[in-house]
Amino acid sequence: MLFELHVHSSYSDGKPTPKEILEYAGSRLDGIALTDHDEIAGALEALEHAGDDFTVIPGAEVSSVEGHILALGVTELVPRDLSAAETVDRIHGLGGLAVAAHPYDVRRAALGDLILKLPFDAVEVVNGHTFGNKKDPVKVCREAGLPMVGGSDAHILSEVGSVTVEFDGDWRNAIKKGNVTIDSRNIAHRIFNFGVGAVHRRISRSRKKGDH
Numbered sequence: 001m002l003f004e005l006h007v008h009s010s011y012s013d014g015k016p017t018p019k020e021i022l023e024y025a026g027s028r029l030d031g032i033a034l035t036d037h038d039e040i041a042g043a044l045e046a047l048e049h050a051g052d053d054f055t056v057i058p059g060a061e062v063s064s065v066e067g068h069i070l071a072l073g074v075t076e077l078v079p080r081d082l083s084a085a086e087t088v089d090r091i092h093g094l095g096g097l098a099v100a101a102h103p104y105d106v107r108r109a110a111l112g113d114l115i116l117k118l119p120f121d122a123v124e125v126v127n128g129h130t131f132g133n134k135k136d137p138v139k140v141c142r143e144a145g146l147p148m149v150g151g152s153d154a155h156i157l158s159e160v161g162s163v164t165v166e167f168d169g170d171w172r173n174a175i176k177k178g179n180v181t182i183d184s185r186n187i188a189h190r191i192f193n194f195g196v197g198a199v200h201r202r203i204s205r206s207r208k209k210g211d212h
């Protein structure tokens, strides 16, 4: 299974509509998570348009006070501006997975070392819109044994699928166990310009050999 876990639609600050995202992703991927900022209507609309052979994970990128948190597999919105702890708790209460988005991003609201303290289901260590990290999220997650995922953080169609996760079986289990291969090949050049491309490609390779 090849999924993209971080996409914005026209329901928040993304350009494409949910329908356009599905049309684009349908021929390239097996599934996507639609994760608009503090908005779930686009994800629910995408869910309605999803076909039998394409998975839509309804979700949102929730603005907690301490940083952005992806809620994956929820059909209700968790309100913004709660503490990160409360946000994670509410996502779990709705049956969703709580994923720490771009936790060490230098420019954006980021959770930082809270990823070590709160019960996140996974950490987004590769994000297509992160141009620099305060710490290496891969190193932190490896040392702490935290499951890692990646997402493009797409805001335009051509970014959809530029960071993917590949896995076998059920997406929830794969993410929670960290049994995914993160692939950022499509934007490797762009990442390489900011000095972290080598790390990202290594994740992909070692995961393919080891944990698969």
Ligand SMILES: [Zn+2]
Residues within 6 Å of the ligand: 061, 068, 101, 102, 108
């Ligand atoms: Zn974000």
Ligand SMILES: [Zn+2]
Residues within 6 Å of the ligand: 006, 008, 061, 153
């Ligand atoms: Zn985002």
